[in-house]
Amino acid sequence: MPMGNVRTEGEARRQQLLVLSERLGVTFHDIALLDQALTHTSYANESKRNTAHNERLEFLGDAVLELASSTYLYEHFPEMPEGELTKTRASIVCSTTLAKLATGLHLGDYLLLGRGEEMGGGRTRQTNLEDVFEAVIGAVYLDQGWEAAQAYVVRQLRGEFENAEHGAILKDYKTILQEIVFRKEGQSIAYELVSESGPDHAKEFTFRVRVTGKVMGEGTGHSKKEAEQHAARRALEKIAPHTQKKR
Incomplete structure (x- = not known):
């Protein structure tokens, strides 16, 4: 409580x-x-x-x-x-x-x-x-x-x-997602800003990632790059959960 x-x-x-x-x-x-x-x-x-x-x-x-x-x-x-x-x-x-x-x-x-x-x-x-x-x-x-x-x-x-x-450091999730998605022809990845809040010294961004038009993940961070990385990680948990097993 x-x-x-x-x-x-x-x-x-x-x-x-x-x-x-x-x-x-x-x-x-x-x-x-x-x-x-x-x-x-x-x-x-x-x-x-x-x-x-x-x-x-x-x-x-x-x-x-x-x-x-x-x-x-x-x-x-x-x-x-x-x-x-x-x-x-x-x-x-x-x-x-x-x-x-x-x-x-x-x-x-x-x-x-x-x-x-x-x-x-x-x-x-x-x-x-x-x-x-x-x-x-x-x-x-x-x-x-x-x-x-x-x-x-x-x-x-x-x-x-x-x-x-043990090697389970933060990976470049955007790159990993791209490598997996682009193994198949005709697939695409797009990141879009969902929201932006907070004062200038403490901004918080939320991004979602679409894979071939379908929303696959959403993430929040203090920078756009960090938010995109978290969104990519959420997508990987759905698309390729084995890439997250050490985390």
Whole structure:
């Protein structure tokens, strides 16, 4: 059951956050940082008090996440060239993966949301989940320092790193789809924009892919390229599910 519909004052909210921190495997010195990481801008805007939201922590957490994941890949994949390191990191820290991890940690249940955002399904919205995942990393970094934050990131991404070690990194799904579809003459692939939302600094695009006129997949991402890749992946799950077995 969602725990963040209305801010629970004092000890009750603190107990909620302690439960979450135990799930995260982090003992916070300043539990207020975790509270801030879970505070959406919509809640802060509707609050009558001067309430800090999580956007700055998200910004910081994004940087920590990139450095921690880059360091891990650099150390554990000594033979991998720069271009492949970049692709592998992008596959691991993509929006879909971060939202999935946030869901597994039940971060959405603890989010503080404004009424409109709550009614609009903000608790399970991919962008909110991705953002809160990064904001929590920022909170861990400020509270515990670099080494603890790095360890936290590696712990949360362990499964993704293991996938990379076994070769199950993000493939160029558009290329794979094209190779499969074009094995038969007369087939075509077309990507079309379904929707575009969000402010300029946090755009979210949704694309669908048609194979010979039939809609076969739909995907969302922070860039058109990412959205198209996710749409292609959905199509591959229908057309050639064996290409997805490692994921």
